Amino acid sequence: QVQLVESGGRLVQAGGSLRLSCLASGRTFSFYTMGWFRQAPGKERTFVAAIASRGSGTYFADSVKGRFTISRDNAKNTVYLQMNNLKPEDTAVYYCSASNTGLSPTTPSRYDYWGQGTQVTVSS
Numbered sequence: 001q002v003q004l005v006e007s008g009g010r011l012v013q014a015g016g017s018l019r020l021s022c023l024a025s026g027r028t029f030s031f032y033t034m035g036w037f038r039q040a041p042g043k044e045r046t047f048v049a050a051i052a053s054r055g056s057g058t059y060f061a062d063s064v065k066g067r068f069t070i071s072r073d074n075a076k077n078t079v080y081l082q083m084n085n086l087k088p089e090d091t092a093v094y095y096c097s098a099s100n101t102g103l104s105p106t107t108p109s110r111y112d113y114w115g116q117g118t119q120v121t122v123s124s
Contacts (some may be wrong), residue, residue, distance in 0.1 A: 033098070041091075069082045
């Protein structure tokens with residue numbers, strides 16, 4: 001069992017930056033592929049970024065490429081999402097997730113554990 005706790009979400013102006021963190025419980029964090037998804041009001045949860053178990057591969061949604069980066073510190077059981085040049089359309093609840101298999105890292109159903117989410121609001 002893995003528990004995930006996100007932090008770092010807040011209100012920010014367009015063009016600003018935020019770093020989200022996700023702290024995972026458990027001693028096998030390094031084995032999981034970690035992902036970030038987001039969900040805006042009235043919309044489906046969509047993929048944002050993912051990082052393979054040992055950081056050997058990263059994946060990004062087209063809408064965030066060049067603006068967001070994902071990283072992990074396995075010693076701290078933490079995955080980060082650095083978000084730069086934020087836009088109003090980035091406003092959403094951001095969820096951290098963990099996948100046992102790492103297959104199809106852009107697909108929500110492939111993830112086994114989810115955090116409660118952190119709200120990011122970007123004002124224009």
